[in-house]
Amino acid sequence: MDKTIAFDDRTRLPAIGQGTWYMGEEAARRGEEVAALQAGLDAGLTLIDTAEMYAEGGAEEVVGEALRGRRDSAFIVSKVYPWHAGEVDAVEACERSLRRLDTDRLDLYLLHWRGNVPLEETIRAMETLQQQGKILRWGVSNFDVDDLQELLSEPGGARCATNQVLYHLASRGIEFDLLPECQQRQMPVMAYCPLAQAGRLRQALFADSTLVEIAQQKGISVAQLLLAWVIRKEGVMAIPKASSQAHVNENAAALQIRLEDDELARINKAFPPPQRKMALDVV
Secondary structure, X not given: OOOEEEOOXXXXXXXXXXXXXXXXXXXXXXXXXXHHHHHHHHOOOOEXXXXXXXXXXXXXXXXXXXXXXXXHHOEEEEEEOHXXXXXXXXXXXXXXXXXHHOOOOEOEEEEOOOOOOOHHHHHHHHHHHHHOOOEOXXXXXXXXXXXXXXXXXXXXXXXXXXXXXXXXXXXXXXXXXXXXXXXXXXXXXXXXXXXXXXXXXXXXXXXXXXXXXXXXXXXXXXXXXXXXXXXXXXXXXEEOEOOOHHHHHHHHHHHHOOOOXXXXXXXXXXXXXXXXXOOOOXX
């Protein structure tokens, strides 16, 4: 059975969604990007995560094209720049995102990272957008424990629906305090870059002998192993980039992978969990 997470009493979603970072930057790839997102929807990956930052709205336009005629089959997440998070600016930024996405509502709207706008003002902006029906839920991204606790202490802050943070096998810092805090509050965690950001770190993960051996023994790819590892804990969703139709189908298949205790022990030996508070990783 595919693993799911609950955003509220009415909404359960597959624990793997589709990311769109770096989409919309090259016109020549637009058709491929649209097709990948549509293939993901066909495979059951209903959550699509984007942001006004990605290609300065270009990724939202790709998502809008992918959802033409099938908006109701998707759960759309977008994010607002911190400097657009004020009471007036956030409403205008959301309206621009809605136009690019060619929809009348967002299922979830996130503060991309914390900036200089007071949290209480951002909360009021989110509540205004909810009252107008432009967003159904709101949340945050890149909030560490202290930021999250401050948010939750503000009037209305407890209605924060999620925290989206960097989380993958080579970046486990949230397991020490942030993840338990979110789990205690039944707040879903959305893990961005669950396969690590492209570069040497990602290459090292994919070449690690322990991971390669476990993946071969299970008859899966290392990418699928890494995704299954990220979503192994309750309330954690992974949002890898939907880079191609083949990749999204591979991602969707990872929803059914279960890791055994001995496999998790071997992974922990190769990539030890944190033993102390660590600064929140951000990319």
